[in-house]
Amino acid sequence: MKTNAKAMGLGCCPCCHKVVKMQAETQQCPRCHRSFSVRKINSLSHTFAWTIAALVMLVPANLYPMMIYYTLGQPEASTILEGIATFIQFGMYPVAIVIFIASFVVPLAKIIGLFILMYHAKRASKLTVKQQGQLYHIVEFLGPWSMLDVFVVAIMAAVVNLGFLSSIEAAKGITYFGLMVVFTMLAAESFDARLLWDAQDQKPKTDDSQSQLNEAKSR
Amino acid sequence: MAKPAASLNNIVVCRRCDAVLSKPKIEPGQKATCPGCSALLYELKKNPMERTMAVSLAGLLLFFPAILLPMIGVSAAGTHNEASLIDCIIILLNTDYHIVAFIVFLFTIAIPIVHLLAAFYIAVAVHFNKISQSLLVFFRSYHVLDSWTMLHVFFLGVVVSIYKIVDLAELTVGGGLMSFVLLLICSTLVSVTLDHHYVWEKMEQALED
Ligand SMILES: [Zn+2]
Ligand SMILES: [Zn+2]
Numbered sequence: 001m002k003t004n005a006k007a008m009g010l011g012c013c014p015c016c017h018k019v020v021k022m023q024a025e026t027q028q029c030p031r032c033h034r035s036f037s038v039r040k041i042n043s044l045s046h047t048f049a050w051t052i053a054a055l056v057m058l059v060p061a062n063l064y065p066m067m068i069y070y071t072l073g074q075p076e077a078s079t080i081l082e083g084i085a086t087f088i089q090f091g092m093y094p095v096a097i098v099i100f101i102a103s104f105v106v107p108l109a110k111i112i113g114l115f116i117l118m119y120h121a122k123r124a125s126k127l128t129v130k131q132q133g134q135l136y137h138i139v140e141f142l143g144p145w146s147m148l149d150v151f152v153v154a155i156m157a158a159v160v161n162l163g164f165l166s167s168i169e170a171a172k173g174i175t176y177f178g179l180m181v182v183f184t185m186l187a188a189e190s191f192d193a194r195l196l197w198d199a200q201d202q203k204p205k206t207d208d209s210q211s212q213l214n215e216a217k218s219r
Numbered sequence: 220m221a222k223p224a225a226s227l228n229n230i231v232v233c234r235r236c237d238a239v240l241s242k243p244k245i246e247p248g249q250k251a252t253c254p255g256c257s258a259l260l261y262e263l264k265k266n267p268m269e270r271t272m273a274v275s276l277a278g279l280l281l282f283f284p285a286i287l288l289p290m291i292g293v294s295a296a297g298t299h300n301e302a303s304l305i306d307c308i309i310i311l312l313n314t315d316y317h318i319v320a321f322i323v324f325l326f327t328i329a330i331p332i333v334h335l336l337a338a339f340y341i342a343v344a345v346h347f348n349k350i351s352q353s354l355l356v357f358f359r360s361y362h363v364l365d366s367w368t369m370l371h372v373f374f375l376g377v378v379v380s381i382y383k384i385v386d387l388a389e390l391t392v393g394g395g396l397m398s399f400v401l402l403l404i405c406s407t408l409v410s411v412t413l414d415h416h417y418v419w420e421k422m423e424q425a426l427e428d
Contacts, residue, residue: 003239005238008239010239012234015362016358017231019231031423092386144368145375147326147369148379150323151369152380154311154376155302156384159380160293161300162300165295166295178319193236
């Protein structure tokens with residue numbers, strides 16, 4: 001039982017959401033003039049490439065220091081994890097938790113999440129397709145929030161600038177970290193979530209109770 | 220077998236799960252969601268154009284103080300230093316972090332400005348029925364940029380920085396921060412007030428005749 005647009009020969013413009021009949025693999029939207037296809041072309045290979053690029057950036061982002069803190073001329077460099085350890089030492093648990101989640105857990109979770117999604121787009125799985133959709137939504141939503149650390153370093157480097165007394169400088173890790181965040185966002189953007197439902201439709205289904213044309217809920 | 224839909228205008232397709240659904244009838248202020256994956260299909264908003272015009276114009280005006288005025292400063296042992304958003308970028312450039320400077324500029328200044336400008340232009344044009352082909356480009360770029368504005372993340376960055384600095388030295392808060400908070404509110408409200416569905420239908424009607 002297929003009620004999806006692809007099976008009915010319809011396409012939905014990714015920009016203005018107009019529903020059109022697909023006459024070719026790629027065609028122009030009559031309303032907003034953007035060209036699009038039924039599914040994003042080579043979605044999985046693009047997602048895979050961006051995810052690998054992000055994974056590669058994750059390593060130097062964590063090994064190199066994010067910023068260097070000078071007190072009375074004495075430099076002290078700290079990586080993401082070292083920075084978190086310092087916060088814990090001083091008992092600043094809320095900040096430690098925010099930074100730990102935003103700059104360590106989330107980037108890693110996003111990359112793992114993207115791999116899970118890519119795997120499921122290929123084959124059916126134990127996760128229900130609705131859960132996979134939610135996973136995609138989370139990965140997409142978290143995207144910009146990982147940029148937090150980059151902004152914090154940028155602000156600190158500009159504000160804490162008291163000459164010999166104390167100053168903060170950005171360090172190498174920040175570039176890799178920033179690129180990593182951009183790459184995971186591009187990976188999420190190139191992923192076509194509809195592939196998850198396509199994979200679901202390919203495996204034999206037991207419940208045929210679904211009606212052909214579902215009624216949309218309104219609330 | 221699936222009956223071919225009577226008219227393509229009476230159906231909607233879920234962008235997340237590709238389900239074909241009959242178009243639900245909703246009132247302004249309501250949302251329609253996909254029963255399969257609970258993604259938002261579309262919503263109708265109240266007075267979308269007037270509200271968007273007001274909010275995006277306010278946001279554009281707030282951009283100047285938000286970028287140029289100092290946000291936070293520190294003072295210790297007689298020395299004082301404060302920095303604005305633009306200072307953050309200049310210092311990154313001076314210390315040769317070109318990529319990071321570009322990232323910060325792109326996500327906190329360039330994209331939010333174009334995003335607000337596009338929203339303002341669209342609201343004005345649709346409200347006064349001056350719809351032209353060039354509007355398509357603006358509204359398309361508005362959609363593309365929607366997920367790439369990071370004013371909210373930058374604001375959290377400022378909060379975290381304040382928390383960090385409080386322990387180091389005496390902290391001062393500048394007018395830039397206040398303007399930035401207001402700008403953030405305006406830019407968030409634009410996404411809330413601008414009704415995509417309404418604008419596209421208006422444009423389709425206007426460009427057909
Ligand atoms: Zn379109
Ligand atoms: Zn759906």
